[in-house]
Amino acid sequence: MGQVGKRLALIDGVEKVTGQVRFAADDAVAGLAHAALLFSPHPHARVLSLDAGKALAMAGVIGVWWHQTTPQNGYNSAIWLAGQQLLADERMFPAVVRHVGDRVAVVLADTEATARAAVGLLEVTYDVLPAILSPEGAQAHAGPTVDADRQPTYLNPVAKAALDHGDVAAAFALASHISETHVTTPRSHHCAIETHVCRAWPEANDRIAIHSPCQSVFAVQAVVAQALGIAADRLHVTKSPIGGSFGGKAEPILDPICAFLAMQTGRVVQLQLSRHETFTATRTRSATEGRMRIALATDGRILGRDVEVTVDIGAYCTGGAYLPGSMLQRMVRLYDVPAERYRGRAVYTNTLPTGAFRGYGSPQIHALGEIALDLAARDAGFDPVALRLRNIVGPAAIDPWQGLNLGNARGADCLRRGAKAFGWETRARLAPGTGRFRRGVGMAAATHINGCFPGDDESTTATLGLQADGGIVLNCALHDLGCGSDTTLAQIAAEVLGLGLQNIRVTPADTDTCTYDLGTRASRMTYIVGEAVRKAALALDQAIRDAAALALNAAPQDLTLQQACVQSARTRISLADLATWLAARNTALPIATQTHRATANPGSFAVHFAEVEVDTLTGRVQVTDYLAAHDIGRAINPMLVEGQIHGGIQIGLGYALYEDVAVDPGTGRLRGDSFARYTLANAPEMSPIRTLLVEKAEPTGPFGAKAVGEIATVPVAPALVNAVNAALGTRLTDLPLLPERIILALQN
Amino acid sequence: MTLLNVCRPTSLAELVAVLRGADPVHLIAGGTDLLVGSRALPDAGRLVDLTALPALRGIDTTGPDIRIGAATTDAEIERHAGLALRYPALVQAAAECGSVQIRNRATLAGNIANAAAAADLIPPLLLAGARIAGLTQGGAECEISLQDYQAGSGMLITTVILPAEGFDPDSAFVKLGPRRDLTIARLNLAVTAQVQDWRLLEPRIVAGALAPRAIPLLRAASVLDAQTLTADLLRAFLDALSAEVDAAIAGRASHGWKRQAIRGLGIDLIARLLKLSNRDPLFDGVM
């Protein structure tokens, strides 16, 4: 007992820090062939010809492929289920490349160096086409997204979402304060240390094995099947250990090509991107432009909001079509606003495609909402915390868009307890100073989802079984992205089964041996999968006690599992002995499978408080104090929860102050295409961080738990921007707050 | 397939023999510029690793001139007590290069030969009137001033000399990059002067990252010369720094920011030179 709530080390921690974990590219394999890609230097061009003569003449080159020699099936790399309706506008190698970094050709060779050298020898002619490099330009490129033959037209908007709730006109007519704020958010890159990589090889029965660091083996299977036009069951996908993802590896980008090459050549094929390629040819967070009008009553009630958002999703649809809706969903779950109008649209540009990134739309929409609300509070003379307390949703609130119950929503507790712990009242009143360095405090609230409900595939199946040695195996399509979800799930199982973590073995996802799961996304691991594991553990507990009842000649209800033993007041048997006893009688070892189908999607809430010091001469911002209050339901492992919060703050701090891949509006190239040019917050940029966990159980979560992984990064940027604006009296709303922008704002 | 051969001479004689050989010679020291992923290595000739040559290592501050071996690392410069006493600006610059790992490998001559606009060691070296001794492509000895050094000329630097008359213990270096540490300078400044009774005598200032090569800021330095440091004087100094930026990069995208940022960096520079905090009351009235 007592595993839940404990600060237990990662179950794979020692293996990781001692270098024993074998990442996808680590194992030496005889006969391994290496692929390297040729990328488009143009933002939009027709690929007219490819001369591979010189490349093919190189010793060690196995072959060269391009659009004329590869399948041209349309696919969408963001699907996670076969048949999912998302615009299938990607090709492995398109005849018309749509962004700098789009794929033109691939070389397969005996070594990576040969493959890369041969790529340099490919001679390609292009017909360069006009490119759209800004969302403004994209708006003019309007029309239907598909033509009569269901072919993508690349016209805008790709997707829309709208909400008209309550009487917005009346709300603004009644308001005592109206404010309007325009916020832009940048494109940011995931910066996982492991660059994108995939391995594939032929297996028996005309199948292809794919081994890659992914967020869903079933998504890989579905996407590759769509791209290659083959049956999904010909693909056997396993998840390798992953050196960071943050959403960047949610979409299988390399897997279709790698599988195709393995199929064509019968070789074990590896395709690994360089750092530069990972920056320029994978995915980023989408850039957004948003405008929010807020109508406030004299008592601080938000009477209405009117919101317009444009999302630049880049050159391919991917999951970008979901973003306007996702942003709306997250926006309306934070405050109780009687009248809302929302118009969101996603547009194509000839830039790197965007995709999943921690929070999936939440950081963008909450940056807009929370910066806008802060400026409204300032204009109307309200304290930012008091204003939010006046409006934040409470437990069991129903959201106006999907009509979902938000569960045990504890945003108000985060506001109250966070403000107290941070000393908000006193600190918010301090003058920023008049010298070179100005201090200010700021805060922001946020909410995020727990899983994909009401999506119809929001369920998962977990199996727990007793092994011959007395250990327990957890089988479920699990994708720990390094956040420690395997550890958290093992803790849940161990808690129910009276075991220690060391007794639970977690198997990584494998399409051949696991039942379907939609993967590590949407903050669903603890809340959804954790509940499936808890239910399976309860069922296994029952099965083990039933079996032990025979061995011990006791009634099952008198038995409990404790410390790897089944025991009653008078007798006990260890799990290992029980397994032996059962095996000797030719009896199956206890095993339990449970499917958990989500019935709710409660909100996780967070309120972050920051103090910054701004150098008014250089425009540099230093975060000097930080407090993060989180409505977590129950922290299964407080240490891992804090780790998620610390990491979320690092990403959010970069989002607020430094990070932007910055598409050059003239050439379509990324300016931030390496760690030298893309500024991340390093250790000296981090401030001391305090975390405050509000643990009020969510009835639908395992042991009351809710998600923390994504929300941890959501309120960070607006909290910091609000702090900078408080310190300087500015209205900075374009992220990131680069020194140039700060200096310009001070001069105006 | 690869025609690049690597050699690691351990004596000057061996080195000279390699230089006189027929193969084209490429030099490598710490490799922190040469081996960065985005750069192409030469594909033929001899790659000569200079890190095993004792003659190219070490710092001698015992004579009137300071002599520093070309392959001395940033970390060795950063930790050298004698150098810190005689010419702190260079020690401070080395301490602010890269990260611990980079400083353990990066060398003085690598920084000079790489000749980046943002190189941090070059401003204090130029300020000190540094001379560089070395070998020509044919292996002959030569010595020129750093001012006259042309990157890509093929000269192998063996020693960097700071002539006694060129520098002063009252010296300082400051830099400003996108983040606090492990950051490439968007601006850096080095100053040397004699500090006497709140006055800087014969101050000289060099700025990096304002032009393709580091440049002296003569006008800004002249504002300070022999004047008592008051808020008014400092303000005039900062105005002069902004004017220097205007002269150097007017019209560039970074202009507006740099002309303001250099005021902050200018205060930091004077503060460091005077061993004061940049929050000292002296600077209060300057804003």
Ligand SMILES: Cc1cc2nc3c(=O)[nH]c(=O)nc-3n(C[C@H](O)[C@H](O)[C@H](O)COP(=O)(O)OP(=O)(O)OC[C@H]3O[C@@H](n4cnc5c(N)ncnc54)[C@H](O)[C@@H]3O)c2cc1C
């Ligand atoms: C992560 C990172 C951070 C960095 N941060 C900074 C920083 O903050 N400030 C800064 O100024 N620089 C920085 N640099 C750049 C680099 O570290 C320095 O320029 C360093 O001094 C180069 O020295 P090296 O010995 O590594 O040069 P190498 O890479 O070995 O060589 C660089 C060039 O110098 C030539 N060369 C080397 N030795 C000699 C010699 N004796 N004679 C003639 N030519 C020679 C080589 O042929 C080559 O052309 C950074 C680099 C990295 C990768």
